[in-house]
Amino acid sequence: MTYDHQKIEPKWQKYWEKESLYRGIDFSKKEKRYILIEFPYPSGERLHVGHGRSYCCLDAVARLRRMQGYNVLFPIGWDAFGLPAENYAIKTGIHPSITTKENIANAKKQAKSWGLSFDWEREINTTDPDYYKWTQWxxxxxxxxxxxxxxxxxxxxxxxxxxxxxxxxxxxxxxxxxxxxxxxxxxxxxxxxITAYSDRLIDDLKSVDYREDIKAQQINWIGRSVGAKIKFKILDHKSEITVFTTRPDTLYGATFLVLSPEKAQDYLDLIASDKRSGVADYVKKALNKSELQRQEELKDKTGVFTGLFAQNPFTGEKLPVWVADFVLSGYGTGAIMAVPAHDQRDFEFAKKYDLPLKEVVKNEKESRFPNEAFEGEGTLINSGQFDGLQKEEAIDKITQFLEQKKMGEGAVDYKLRDxxxxxxxxxxxxxxxxxxxxxxxxxxxxxxxxxxxxxxxxxxxxxxxxxxxxxxxxxxxxxxxxxxxxxxxxxxxxxxxxxxxxxxxxxxxxxxxxxETDTMPNWAGSSWYFLRYLDPKNDKRFADRKKMDYWLPVDWYNGGMEHTTLHLLYSRFWYKVLADLKLVPGIEPYAKRTSHGVVLGPDGQKMSKSRENVVNPDEVVVEFGADTFRLYEAFMGPFEQTIAWDPKGVLGVRRFLDRVWKAQQEVVSRKLTVDSGELKRKLHQLIKKVEEDTLSLKFNTAIAEMMKFTNQLAISNYQLSIEDWEVFLQVLAPYAPHLAEELWHGLGERDSIHRQPWPKHDPKLIAEETVTIVVQVNGKMRGKLELPAGIREASVTELAADLDSVKSHFYGKKVAKTIFIPDNLINFVIS
Ligand SMILES: [Zn+2]
Ligand SMILES: [Zn+2]
Structure with missing residues (x-):
């Protein structure tokens, strides 16, 4: 038995639009929920199944929240400037102003055909002059x-x-x-x-609920390290080298200095003529590489000795000065003191060029020096007056001493660049x-x-x-x-x-x-778009302050992991600037950030045209319907995991929806007024489970639970009242909005199912019944188990055999058979 999705889905989409069902209401008395997905680039590729995963799942959240009585804002727009659109125009030879319009029209048609509950009245487009006026502002x-x-x-x-x-x-x-x-x-x-906001971009993460790895990536990207700047005099010259180190406690272990190629240029004049051209050549080659390339070549570290020596400010020791491209100009001062005994990278460099090593941190248990550098914590040795100190104290004391002697100072460095x-x-x-x-x-x-x-x-x-x-x-x-x-x-x-x-x-x-003839990068329009949704037609300012006060912050923002260090960081930065200008409320734009896993092709490979493994969502929608597409996107696997598209899974989901269609006819034909107690309990468990799972990213298990329920319904011969069947449809509605609406109206309901309140589960009903099971060995009672009613034999056998009072009778014997009376008794017959 099957239903005609091509007939019912467009019908309800039109109805919802006519009723403006999904409009976010400014200043509503209801509590607000601002749910945001990353708006797409309307390139020639159209929306793909990756968009579908984020949009369909968050749409279920938006729909659930509306049913729960929240005033939901779930907007959409088009991030239409930038390379994807330009490259498409170049490829097709059609002007980007034309292709962009076409691509937006197509993507819009797609999004509408998926039945997403966007508030279309707030649609924005970053290439619209009324929009980018404010980007420029x-x-x-x-x-x-x-x-x-x-x-x-x-x-x-x-x-x-x-x-x-x-x-x-x-x-x-x-x-x-x-x-x-x-x-x-x-x-x-x-x-x-953006570097002016480095500390706040790290510290303010404490106030938001982001996935931990998203926080960690941002913190690593900004790369704040606390340490000291230390000055080293160059012997025989009136010059010095300032290094930055996070480990001033290892100063006595420094055995050479290394300059970045960029920094080395400042010292070329000091280098003796026999060495100078060699160093200059090395520098020139290194400068042609990007920083990343240099970092990647780390394994094969190269360097060149300058012939210069510097003096350790504490010990007076003579340290050779090298140039090596593993030292980046952007890090600290572009010069480091190398402590090969306590830094593995320095260790490897010292081994390669036969430079001395000096141990200054002792840890009998953990240190494997001199086989490798010891980077952990221990007690200072070979460090003069600082011997015996532990790391933190040593850092403090040595930094203080440097400051007193005017040989250095405490300092903070960041990896983040402007x-x-x-x-x-x-x-x-x-x-x-x-x-x-x-x-x-x-x-x-x-x-x-x-x-x-x-x-x-x-x-x-x-x-x-x-x-x-x-x-x-x-x-x-x-x-x-x-x-x-x-x-x-x-x-x-x-x-x-x-x-x-x-x-x-x-x-x-x-x-x-x-x-100025340069233009902005495609990250510009997306750095503030979530503000424009709040007031998309305002021509006096980028958004009305009162509307922002009502809607902000974004309660839940979902998007790709690839945007963690780009878009997410950029937009947080712009928001902080606007906050400093007192133009927006609070200090952070997004209260919560989650991320979905990538959808791979059916072959388990990244989808690409050349591999011919691209799944076209439109074909799925035409063949199986939007509800199937939506449900499959949510059901395919744990939301945060990378998952391959599985055409069989799509079929399975469609069959489930067909079973729901059939179930309504069965339930209606029974005309029951009282449910079976067990089914009713399952239904209330389902309400709770779907609600909780949907709000905690477990969309797949929410759907699995619905599938289980319909199976139980069939097994118990549809012993469900129509009233309770309606409750089931309400639970289904956020995920399969078209079918739920069709069936709901089929029962004679007049109003939209999406305007119904979310059903309340009855906690008393949910509690599983428990039973006492008597455990016997050869007919004699040896113990009792309190277990949920209906528990299966295998589980009871395992639990009963594990009781100490039972086990002791098993030694040297064999269980010939077990007798099991459900919810009542288990008897082990041994011989
Ligand atoms: Zn390129
Ligand atoms: Zn002028």
């Missing part, structure tokens, strides 16, 4: 706070995409998008000073900045000097220009139409070629000036 606030600046920096350049990539977009030395090896080059770029914010691409938000030569020339020398130090200027064709902001009333700076939107070979933005657009009058002095 927020950029100006960052600029005015000194958090945006332009500077010449080495950048990661993808020669295939012809774009600069943020460090986060470079994976294993390759472009995250296309896999092409990344090159390094110098370019003037806008940067956002966020490279400009792209030389067409399909992005124009950066609302104008460069004016006249304004620059009118500055005093002192002002010019300040501007150069603060990066508040830009060199164009070799000439310095003042940075002038577009006035807020002039926003948005519209993205002009260009015929040729492809990235240029030179790396300049295609916008630079549109003279009419580039040349403007300076808003300050009215002389001829030029626009």
């Amino acid at each position: 927020i950029f100006l606030q960052l600029y005015k706070k000194g958090l945006a600046y332009k500077k010449e920096i080495p950048v990661n350049w993808c020669p295939k995409d012809k774009t600069n990539l943020a460090d986060e977009e470079v994976v294993a030395g390759k472009c995250e998008r296309c896999g092409t090896p990344v090159e390094r080059r110098m370019q003037s770029q806008w940067l956002l000073k 966020w490279i914010f400009s792209r030389q691409h067409y399909w992005g938000e124009p950066i609302p900045i104008i460069f004016c030569r006249n304004c620059w020339e009118e500055k005093s020398e002192k002002q010019k000097k300040e501007a150069r130090e603060g990066y508040d200027f830009s060199k164009i064709d070799g000439k310095e220009h003042a940075v002038v902001t577009v006035s807020e009333e002039e926003l948005p700076v519209g993205l002009p139409f260009v015929e040729n939107y492809k990235p240029t070979e030179t790396g300049a933005s295609p916008l630079a070629e549109i003279k009419k657009w580039v040349e403007v009058h300076c808003p300050i002095c009215d002389s001829q000036a030029r626009r």
